[in-house]
Amino acid sequence: MISVSEAREIIQQYGAALQPLSMKLQDAVGCRLAVDIFSPLDIPAYPQSSMDGYAFSFADWQNNTGLQIKGEMAAGSSDQFKIDPDAAIRIFTGAAVPPGADTVVMQEKITVINGVLQIQDEQLKKGANVRLKGSEIKAGELALSAGMTVTPAAIGFLAAMGITELLVFPPPVITIIITGNELQTPGHELSYGQVYDSNSFALTAALQQCGVKQVQLVQVSDELEKLTHQLKQALEQSDIVLLTGGVSVGDYDFVVAAAQRCGISTRFHKLKQRPGKPLFFGTKESKLIFGLPGNPSSVLTCFYMYVLPVVNKMINGKNGLLIKQVPLSSAYQKTAGLTHFLKGYFDGHTVNPLGAQESYRMRSFAGANCLIELDEAITDCDQGTIVAVHLLPE
Numbered sequence: 001m002i003s004v005s006e007a008r009e010i011i012q013q014y015g016a017a018l019q020p021l022s023m024k025l026q027d028a029v030g031c032r033l034a035v036d037i038f039s040p041l042d043i044p045a046y047p048q049s050s051m052d053g054y055a056f057s058f059a060d061w062q063n064n065t066g067l068q069i070k071g072e073m074a075a076g077s078s079d080q081f082k083i084d085p086d087a088a089i090r091i092f093t094g095a096a097v098p099p100g101a102d103t104v105v106m107q108e109k110i111t112v113i114n115g116v117l118q119i120q121d122e123q124l125k126k127g128a129n130v131r132l133k134g135s136e137i138k139a140g141e142l143a144l145s146a147g148m149t150v151t152p153a154a155i156g157f158l159a160a161m162g163i164t165e166l167l168v169f170p171p172p173v174i175t176i177i178i179t180g181n182e183l184q185t186p187g188h189e190l191s192y193g194q195v196y197d198s199n200s201f202a203l204t205a206a207l208q209q210c211g212v213k214q215v216q217l218v219q220v221s222d223e224l225e226k227l228t229h230q231l232k233q234a235l236e237q238s239d240i241v242l243l244t245g246g247v248s249v250g251d252y253d254f255v256v257a258a259a260q261r262c263g264i265s266t267r268f269h270k271l272k273q274r275p276g277k278p279l280f281f282g283t284k285e286s287k288l289i290f291g292l293p294g295n296p297s298s299v300l301t302c303f304y305m306y307v308l309p310v311v312n313k314m315i316n317g318k319n320g321l322l323i324k325q326v327p328l329s330s331a332y333q334k335t336a337g338l339t340h341f342l343k344g345y346f347d348g349h350t351v352n353p354l355g356a357q358e359s360y361r362m363r364s365f366a367g368a369n370c371l372i373e374l375d376e377a378i379t380d381c382d383q384g385t386i387v388a389v390h391l392l393p394e
């Protein structure tokens with residue numbers, strides 16, 4: 001059995017970014033840009049009013065304080081005209097400022113007497129309230145650099161440039177294979193001896209939270225032939241395969257045997273940790289295979305500790321969960337030998353190890369916001385002991 005730190009070192013060797021893929025802008029959130037993006041146009045594409053008010057030539061106004069109001073520009077108007085000398089136009093936010101004008105006064109700072117504009121704005125400067133053409137970005141200028149993560153704000157910025165497709169490093173294609181003759185799908189009646197499959201739901205949700213939207217799901221009974229067949233197929237269609245259950249030493253546990261039959265190289269099997277001791281990790285070419293234990297709490301713990309870091313690395317080059325060093329709010333009994341991952345609640349100051357830590361239980365996990373990591377060498381911890389806490393995604 002290897003240690004948690006050895007397992008992390010092994011997994012760290014994998015998870016290279018996938019080949020860049022062209023994606024629709026709205027699907028690319030969370031991905032990393034594969035190329036520099038240059039603006040195809042000036043933004044704004046024309047001098048643009050940032051206020052509801054009146055547009056005019058600043059020099060004309062300085063020479064002739066009463067400007068005759070002639071014409072109007074509303075947002076979206078494509079009227080093309082030049083403002084007459086010593087004239088002003090009514091203008092609204094977002095509208096093009098026509099040639100002949102360089103300044104806009106807000107409507108709160110004027111009066112109009114007999115169609116003549118009187119400006120009461122001592123602070124007004126030439127060019128006020130006009131967004132110059134290309135002041136946000138000019139055509140051909142670098143907008144975003146390769147390697148940057150596409151955030152919602154970046155998507156807005158790119159959409160404003162009229163961009164609809166992006167070359168990004170795509171999220172891995174992932175197949176989840178759940179094993180277990182006892183599994184029933186929620187929504188169907190539960191017979192004696194059955195349990196609802198919850199692992200596929202928790203894993204799919206966790207994957208969605210880290211940016212993997214397309215997850216394929218396969219259910220297999222505890223039969224070596226069938227599992228081998230499904231695993232082979234999943235390997236052809238996916239970058240990562242996550243199996244749950246069947247990875248231990250029982251007579252109906254076939255994950256390791258099926259992996260061998262599929263030509264998967266075992267990188268490790270079994271770790272000095274609780275929960276999740278039977279975890280399996282294998283590779284075949286660039287494909288990664290995680291045999292997660294069946295117990296729901298082990299599944300999600302192993303996902304956060306070992307799968308998430310590699311998925312994040314592939315998508316955006318980032319690591320796993322954020323780690324903080326925090327004092328324990330209550331004592332915890334532990335013997336040396338295994339690393340413990342405890343469901344905990346971090347209140348911003350101290351971390352409380354929750355009850356119901358057994359691997360079949362999800363109740364406390366559902367109320368946890370972190371996993372406390374107690375190294376294998378650690379024995380009983382007093383209240384106030386500083387421990388490593390992995391903050392779960394909100």
Ligand code: AMP
Pocket residue numbers: 178179180182183195196197198199200244245246247248250293294295296
């Ligand atoms: P196994 O590792 O296959 O022996 O499974 C260990 C425990 O996890 C058993 O109690 C299983 O019923 C349970 N289990 C396995 N797969 C699932 C699943 N998809 N959803 C919920 N519980 C599961």
Ligand code: MG
Pocket residue numbers: 179180181222245246252294
């Ligand atoms: Mg099983």
